[in-house]
Amino acid sequence: MTATTDRQPLLRADDLTMTFGGITAVKDFSFHIQPGEIVGLIGPNGAGKTTCFNMLTGFYAPSNGRVRFKGQDITNRKPHAIARLGLVRSFQKTNVMKRLTVFENVLTGHYMASRQSLLATFFPGEAVRRAEREARESAAAIVETMGLAQRMNAPAHLLSCGELRLLEVAVALAAKPSLLMLDEPAAGLNSHEAGNFGAVLKTLIGRSIDALLIVEHNMDLVMSVSDRIVVLNFGRKLAEGRPAEILENRQVAEAYLGKAAA
Numbered sequence: 001m002t003a004t005t006d007r008q009p010l011l012r013a014d015d016l017t018m019t020f021g022g023i024t025a026v027k028d029f030s031f032h033i034q035p036g037e038i039v040g041l042i043g044p045n046g047a048g049k050t051t052c053f054n055m056l057t058g059f060y061a062p063s064n065g066r067v068r069f070k071g072q073d074i075t076n077r078k079p080h081a082i083a084r085l086g087l088v089r090s091f092q093k094t095n096v097m098k099r100l101t102v103f104e105n106v107l108t109g110h111y112m113a114s115r116q117s118l119l120a121t122f123f124p125g126e127a128v129r130r131a132e133r134e135a136r137e138s139a140a141a142i143v144e145t146m147g148l149a150q151r152m153n154a155p156a157h158l159l160s161c162g163e164l165r166l167l168e169v170a171v172a173l174a175a176k177p178s179l180l181m182l183d184e185p186a187a188g189l190n191s192h193e194a195g196n197f198g199a200v201l202k203t204l205i206g207r208s209i210d211a212l213l214i215v216e217h218n219m220d221l222v223m224s225v226s227d228r229i230v231v232l233n234f235g236r237k238l239a240e241g242r243p244a245e246i247l248e249n250r251q252v253a254e255a256y257l258g259k260a261a262a
């Protein structure tokens, strides 16, 4: 075990359970994320990964179990309240507005997060003007961090698939997350683009975010970026460990092969 396990987790979920009518999507699922970690949450289709994301971020009220973030019990809090605490998620559907430029998309992310009043926007005082300046500086810095500086003023519809996936993360970063949760952020990327995407994600830890939880079907990507992997199967935790341990785990291989053979 590493020394990190002695510290208080950034996020801790205990016995999370979600039932929809007669279907149990997730059952007694417990896990944690330490500051500084990238954790991969994997599992075959329908294993319960997105349902977990929804429970952790307040989009679903768990049927049972608790979620703690930064030491606070956030179970059943509203999604926007959880996001304001620093737990920010992406969705499988894109958050990018195709007509806006890369910079404008990230700036819009800042405004969505800051909830500045309309009155303040039209009749700005010094404080609002300063906030505006800071938002623009921060947006430009995020674009650079994601490796998109050359595309700062390009309309999003002109971006390659790889650049678009990076921009989606950039927009999420505008909300100033402490823990960022990405749901299939590398969908549609070829192996070269996925390699670059993973390398950029790794640079974010300790610089833009404290920790990252990633749900991803691209195994090369998730194995190369994650410090630890948690495997879900039929809503239950099947395995947990370092990527090399998970790759050698027979039960995990069978869960995936079983699904593929079905």
Ligand SMILES: Nc1ncnc2c1ncn2[C@@H]1O[C@H](COP(=O)(O)OP(=O)(O)OP(=O)(O)O)[C@@H](O)[C@H]1O
Residues within 6 Å of the ligand: 020, 023, 024, 025, 043, 044, 045, 046, 047, 048, 049, 050, 051, 052
């Ligand atoms: N709102 C819902 N109502 C009823 N059943 C649901 C609902 N959301 C999810 N489920 C069911 O819960 C189970 C887990 O689904 P979930 O989407 O969480 O899996 P997943 O691991 O994210 O799958 P994928 O990798 O395909 O995205 C599935 O059987 C799904 O049909």
